[in-house]
Amino acid sequence: MSGIMQKIQERLQSYRVPGYYKKYDYRWTMVIDLDKCNGCQACVVACYAENNLQTVGKDNCGIARNMSWIRIEKYYEGEYPDIKVKFIPIMCQHCDKAPCEIGCPVFATYHNQDGLNTQVYNRCVGTFTCATYCPYDVRRFNWFTYKRDKPLDQQYNPDVTVREMGVMEKGTFCIQRIRAAKDKAKDEKRPIKDGDVTPACVQACPTGAMTFGDLYDPNSRVAKLAKDPRRFYLLEEKNCGPNVIYLKRVMKDGSKA
Amino acid sequence: MESALGLFDYVDELANAAEKMKSAGYYVEVFSPVPLGHELEPILGKQNNPIKYATFFGGVSGFCFGMVLCLGTIAMYPLARGGRMLWAIPPPLLISYETTILLGVLFTLAGFVLFAGLPATKEHLTPEVSVDSFGLYVQGIRRGGFNEVEKILTEYGAKEVKKVEE
Amino acid sequence: MDRKPEGLSYRGVNEDIINFMTKTGPKYYLVLGFFILCSVFLYLLPWIHQIYTGQGVTGLNVPVVWGVYLVNFVFWVGVAHAGTLISAMLYITETPWRRAIARSAETMTLLALIVVAFFVFIHMGRPWNFYWTFPYPNQRKIWTSFQSPIMYDVFAIGTYFTSSLVFLYFGMIPDFASLSQSTTGWRKSFYKAMSLGWRGTDRQWHLQAKASMFFASFIMPLVVSVHSIVSWDFALSIVPGYAQTVFAPYFVTGALLSGFAAVILALTVLRWTFPMMKKYILIHHYDRIGLFILVLALTWSYLTGMEIITGYFANTSDEIQHITYKILTYPYSWLFAFMIFCNTILPLVLISGKVRRSEKLMFFLCIFIIIGMWLERYLIIPNSESRKFLPYMWHSYTPTWVEMSITVGALMVFISLFMIIIKIFPVISIFEIKEDVGVPMKKEGH
Numbered sequence: 001m002s003g004i005m006q007k008i009q010e011r012l013q014s015y016r017v018p019g020y021y022k023k024y025d026y027r028w029t030m031v032i033d034l035d036k037c038n039g040c041q042a043c044v045v046a047c048y049a050e051n052n053l054q055t056v057g058k059d060n061c062g063i064a065r066n067m068s069w070i071r072i073e074k075y076y077e078g079e080y081p082d083i084k085v086k087f088i089p090i091m092c093q094h095c096d097k098a099p100c101e102i103g104c105p106v107f108a109t110y111h112n113q114d115g116l117n118t119q120v121y122n123r124c125v126g127t128f129t130c131a132t133y134c135p136y137d138v139r140r141f142n143w144f145t146y147k148r149d150k151p152l153d154q155q156y157n158p159d160v161t162v163r164e165m166g167v168m169e170k171g172t173f174c175i176q177r178i179r180a181a182k183d184k185a186k187d188e189k190r191p192i193k194d195g196d197v198t199p200a201c202v203q204a205c206p207t208g209a210m211t212f213g214d215l216y217d218p219n220s221r222v223a224k225l226a227k228d229p230r231r232f233y234l235l236e237e238k239n240c241g242p243n244v245i246y247l248k249r250v251m252k253d254g255s256k257a
Numbered sequence: 258m259e260s261a262l263g264l265f266d267y268v269d270e271l272a273n274a275a276e277k278m279k280s281a282g283y284y285v286e287v288f289s290p291v292p293l294g295h296e297l298e299p300i301l302g303k304q305n306n307p308i309k310y311a312t313f314f315g316g317v318s319g320f321c322f323g324m325v326l327c328l329g330t331i332a333m334y335p336l337a338r339g340g341r342m343l344w345a346i347p348p349p350l351l352i353s354y355e356t357t358i359l360l361g362v363l364f365t366l367a368g369f370v371l372f373a374g375l376p377a378t379k380e381h382l383t384p385e386v387s388v389d390s391f392g393l394y395v396q397g398i399r400r401g402g403f404n405e406v407e408k409i410l411t412e413y414g415a416k417e418v419k420k421v422e423e
Numbered sequence: 424m425d426r427k428p429e430g431l432s433y434r435g436v437n438e439d440i441i442n443f444m445t446k447t448g449p450k451y452y453l454v455l456g457f458f459i460l461c462s463v464f465l466y467l468l469p470w471i472h473q474i475y476t477g478q479g480v481t482g483l484n485v486p487v488v489w490g491v492y493l494v495n496f497v498f499w500v501g502v503a504h505a506g507t508l509i510s511a512m513l514y515i516t517e518t519p520w521r522r523a524i525a526r527s528a529e530t531m532t533l534l535a536l537i538v539v540a541f542f543v544f545i546h547m548g549r550p551w552n553f554y555w556t557f558p559y560p561n562q563r564k565i566w567t568s569f570q571s572p573i574m575y576d577v578f579a580i581g582t583y584f585t586s587s588l589v590f591l592y593f594g595m596i597p598d599f600a601s602l603s604q605s606t607t608g609w610r611k612s613f614y615k616a617m618s619l620g621w622r623g624t625d626r627q628w629h630l631q632a633k634a635s636m637f638f639a640s641f642i643m644p645l646v647v648s649v650h651s652i653v654s655w656d657f658a659l660s661i662v663p664g665y666a667q668t669v670f671a672p673y674f675v676t677g678a679l680l681s682g683f684a685a686v687i688l689a690l691t692v693l694r695w696t697f698p699m700m701k702k703y704i705l706i707h708h709y710d711r712i713g714l715f716i717l718v719l720a721l722t723w724s725y726l727t728g729m730e731i732i733t734g735y736f737a738n739t740s741d742e743i744q745h746i747t748y749k750i751l752t753y754p755y756s757w758l759f760a761f762m763i764f765c766n767t768i769l770p771l772v773l774i775s776g777k778v779r780r781s782e783k784l785m786f787f788l789c790i791f792i793i794i795g796m797w798l799e800r801y802l803i804i805p806n807s808e809s810r811k812f813l814p815y816m817w818h819s820y821t822p823t824w825v826e827m828s829i830t831v832g833a834l835m836v837f838i839s840l841f842m843i844i845i846k847i848f849p850v851i852s853i854f855e856i857k858e859d860v861g862v863p864m865k866k867e868g869h
Contacts, residue, residue, distance in 0.1 A: 015332065015342065015343040016342050016343075016344055018342050063484050063818070064484035064486070064816075065479070065484050073813065073816075074815070098339050099660065101338035102338060102339040102341065102659070103572065103573065104568060104571055104573075105577065106567055106568065107338070107567070111337040111338055111340070123565070124548070124549065125550075125552045125556060126478070126549045127546075127556075128548070129571070129573050129656075132488055132665075133660045133661065133662070135661055135662075135811065135812050136812075137485060137813060140485065141483075141485065141488065143477050143478050143479030144479040145477060165477045165548075166477060166548030166549035167548060167549065168548070235812055235813075238661055240661075241340065267863050267865040268863060268864060269864045269865050269866055270865055286625065286626070288622060288623050288624055289625070289628065290433060290597075290601060290623060291628075291862065292629075292632055293625060293862065294629055297625055301625060304625075306630070308630060308637065309637075326558060330558070330567075331566070334565065334566060336568075339570070345570060348569050348575075351575055352569055352574070354648060355575075355578040355648065358582055358586060358644070359585060359586065362585065362641050363589065365634055365637045365638060366593060368634070369593070369630055369634040370619065373621075373631070374627070375620055376619035377619070377620030378620055386622075387601040388434055388604065389432070389434045394624075
């Protein structure tokens with residue numbers, strides 16, 4: 001009897017723990033070395049190919065409706081001959097305290113056991129609340145029913161849903177690859193090793209600026225890179241707890257080189 | 258038993274007649290097109306208000322309903338979102354604030370319908386009482402006593418007295 | 424003075440209301456047909472087009488995902504507010520002048536809420552799944568997220584709609600009984616069924632008064648909570664321009680301001696179209712509501728100032744950017760200036776009693792207030808999203824013809840519904856007007 005009571009008490013207490021899951025199984029983290037990024041957009045192309053992103057055409061791109069889950073933001077400093085361009089690749093940051101998840105009335109976006117911020121397309125009713133609340137503007141909406149011309153429709157990735165009109169979508173850290181790696185590891189009766197999972201953008205990066213892995217594993221590359229003194233989080237002051245770490249050398253005068 | 262319905266044009270006359278009938282031991286009921294609580298309360302006595310129990314019950318059950326809905330559903334199917342607690346304090350309070358009002362209103366309506374004897378199939382005794390006449394309905398008249406009642410009502414200013422068979 | 428309707432008898436009131444409802448000329452049907460046609464072409468067909476094609480027919484884009492539809496949503500919730508306030512708050516305080524106009528204002532509330540509900544569905548990406556936002560046990564085995572501000576909205580507006588419906592119907596029960604005695608045909612059986620066999624006994628009247636008081640006391644806090652919750656859709660985010668603690672009182676005040684303006688518009692149209700209404704809707708009502716509007720406009724102006732000044736004092740780059748965009752960038756600077764003109768400067772003329780007592784001036788003033796209040800929501804909702812945190816994602820928003828057409832169409836829907844409703848249900852509370860006339864006494868001086 002007392003055992004059951006204790007169980008109930010533990011259960012009740014667990015509901016008061018922020019995020020409910022006391023410890024996630026994994027903590028997927030991406031580290032992006034901005035000093036290495038040359039703005040080649042290979043990651044963007046890779047994401048389009050891997051995740052069945054639709055191309056929307058010139059007109060819709062002109063009014064900010066492109067579907068890219070990852071984008072390279074370009075910031076210019078100075079006038080033409082003496083100009084500096086700075087790049088920062090931005091994708092869904094998989095925030096621990098994601099504001100978008102609070103907004104959704106139908107649990108279409110929630111936190112899964114891996115600590116990933118997931119989007120369930122079938123549950124989405126399209127209230128746009130998540131896109132409003134997102135400080136990084138990484139959520140993309142299916143404004144129309146997009147169709148690919150032949151023979152490009154043969155190029156869809158079978159592991160990824162083709163989203164229908166009226167649902168919200170966003171970067172997933174290539175959750176289908178995480179899933180595959182988990183299945184493989186389970187077959188071989190071992191936990192996931194560092195390097196088992198490589199999202200498409202990381203795979204495509206020619207300069208090796210992006211690294212992906214489990215932050216809970218102290219020997220993983222991301223765990224080591226996360227201790228880098230150049231580390232910073234994007235919009236950290238908004239207190240969303242993002243899971244993408246950027247590395248950037250800051251000059252003595254305070255500017256980021 | 259017989260009943261009589263006296264139609265009056267003026268409320269003060271009706272009030273006097275009602276007082277007289279009541280003291281004579283009849284059961285009186287007033288039909289009117291407007292509320293007459295202020296005028297009749299001294300004569301017919303203070304009425305109780307059973308609706309308040311329905312309202313109170315509705316409010317309390319609404320509050321509990323909101324709490325159970327918020328806390329119970331998430332306990333049945335825990336989904337973490339936004340790094341917040343599953344059992345956070347403000348959202349259930351907010352939802353139960355609304356459900357308190359919702360069920361409070363619905364129970365008040367139900368209580369009103371119940372205690373006011375609605376929905377009823379009884380016909381209006383006469384259409385005038387819903388337009389511009391005030392009716393004094395005297396019940397519990399012994400057989401043969403109608404003429405006496407009619408006389409008193411007319412004396413007090415009733416323009417018409419109807420005999421109602423039950 | 425003209426504080427009470429004069430020259431009315433109990434029988435006259437009944438006849439007036441019945442004539443108002445039953446004697447409908449061909450002109451009325453013509454106008455109603457025109458408005459229904461407008462609703463179909465401006466509202467229904469564009470919406471069908473939008474459902475079929477997708478939300479892409481609107482001008483929305485990724486940072487600005489809440490556009491004119493949300494503006495209309497907030498605006499119509501605001502219009503709904505004054506009706507409840509007149510019928511509930513003034514009931515509790517036993518203000519006598521509410522009796523003649525409470526029913527029409529309350530009807531406006533209900534119809535505005537219908538428009539509101541449809542704007543929620545219009546704005547959704549997959550409106551055919553709208554019922555997924557309702558909490559009920561379902562085969563999908565998932566409940567709704569009660570931490571979501573959108574869910575608060577579902578509860579707040581659902582409760583508001585239900586309570587308004589109950590209160591409105593409840594107040595009509597004695598009138599239905601009265602009407603069923605004096606009408607013929609389908610109306611007689613309809614009103615009889617709706618009256619639930621009300622007989623008007625002293626016991627029933629006593630319970631009616633008690634229940635009214637309960638309803639009024641429930642609905643009063645509800646009114647305040649509904650628009651607060653609507654404002655928290657915005658205030659609970661972290662977007663600069665949305666995340667304002669002042670939003671709840673700001674929105675409630677703005678809602679009441681636009682609501683009272685809408686009530687004046689409706690009352691004036693009723694007065695101009697049906698001369699009989701002049702007996703019931705008095706200049707005194709204009710005077711009182713004019714005072715309300717004056718006070719609310721001044722409160723609103725104060726809160727608008729607070730909204731901007733607190734943002735300016737915070738002095739973070741995103742707040743400054745938002746304020747610059749909202750009040751200093753063309754064309755929003757002009758819209759902002761026009762909004763201030765409509766809602767702060769123009770209402771100051773209400774200080775003069777002559778203006779308050781002139782129905783024409785009040786009518787045009789209220790049109791300006793309505794436009795100003797719509798602009799207020801427009802300046803808050805899409806403009807804040809245009810300037811979020813990352814400058815690379817700053818995009819502006821222009822509404823398309825679909826959005827504007829649905830916006831105008833919603834007004835047409837509202838007018839059509841109102842025109843139908845006032846012919847079926849008593850738009851003036853019969854028994855309350857009779858109370859206004861007074862209880863007939865043989866002896867003078869009670």
